Amino acid sequence: MNAAAAAYLIAMLRNRIALFFTFAFPLLFIVLFGLMFGGPGRMNQLTAGVLDWAVGNAAMFGVAYSIVQWRKDDLLRLVRTTPTPITSLLSGWYVVTVGLAIAQAVLFLGVSLLPAFGLTVTSPSIVLLPLVLMVGSLTFFAMGVLVARAAPNPDAVAAIANCIMIPMAFLSGSFYPLELAPPWLTTASRFMPLTYLNDAVRQTLSGGYAVLIPLSALLGFAVLFGAIGLRTFKWADSA
Template identity: 50%
Template sequence: MSAYAALSQAGYRAYTRDKTTLFFTFAFPLLFLVVFGLIFHGQNVEESGKPYINYIAPGVLSWGVANAAVFGVGFVLMQWRRDDILRLIRMTPVRLPAVLGSRYVLAIGIGIVQAVLFVCVALLPSFGLSLASSWPLALPVLVLGITAFLAVGVVVGTYAKTPEAVAAVANCLMIPMAFLSGSFFPLDAMPGWMQSLSRVFPLRYLNDGISAALTGSGGSGTIATSCAVLAAFALVFGAIALKTFRWSDKS
């Protein structure tokens, strides 16, 4: 068995055995969907006339997937480095791409399962989401979004030395970004300057791409733009993550 396969298998087993983390990874975004979906059920956004669910479902889904990617790899790398597991791995023939690649494939798998479960719930009559014919195009947007936010999580996990630090830094990044990128509140209802500010956040493009694929808003042009920008974010954050990665707190 290759080092990459062994690390991927170990990561999967560790993740599925942690029932608390497993539960909240999938339940947390659904909780937001239930709360916002029931509050705004049957209502339309005044500025666009579109149902709230068209904004809420893609936005909360995008935030949930991005959140899981950042927190998942951030906590794992911090713990491995704190417990000297990374230092021990470095003493073997295993290289950094195998370590990060094993976390990447796990993050992609978790994100896809999250998305499928979330959309299935959003399609229930209580919420009323209707899928557009372009819904399969959500997959490349999802993969690129997870890639970008996984790289952000690697940077967070590299510098944070305690679980509290990972949680604080990740929340400071993800919660304001969620509000400013339209995950919890439609961008159409925001002031113009906030809509312009949202363009510097990768979550804005993940929201736009997922929304365009699932609901048909924006069309294929929006999906293509979102994929291109997310790919650029992934390259930039990925380069930073590789440059700043540390095997030990002492290095």
């Protein structure tokens, strides 16, 4: 698992443009919307929404792109000839994904806490945030394995991931408060994993501890997507 994690980390660091936008694009949202609509209370909701979307997007895109690229380069075919199970390979990649999520959280919260934006985090419930990020990353990591199964080439990964994540961001309350949404949208949001990640992150930033239900839902999604992804995993383009 250590070798898999190291290989994944090196590949991520070499793709500097993708790594830059993984941090810069969500941070731009925080800065722009924070300057326009920030302040106590509102900034907590904004930061939570951007953070959970960024973490989910990075987890899904990262593993999906790597799987498709490794499949294209026939690296997965070589891995299959070794005793290394696919779960060990993916576990190593997941460790790096969690590290990336924590780094995103540190950066986004650090900026949001500046006086110009007005984020306030005074509750000890913030200690639950790493756990929330670990579970949320697992869910979207599992979704990324499914995206990799559907993507015919690396260029298609971004298109498929964006078609999933951008609508979900609006429909789950990350960018638009569900309190202002019609009842049908609130009901539909309950079937979206990003809704539960959003709920859990907001709880930890706003002083709440009620994360058991959202984390349980995220784990349920992770088990479902992970089981399908492993069952249908594609080792080679010809498979």
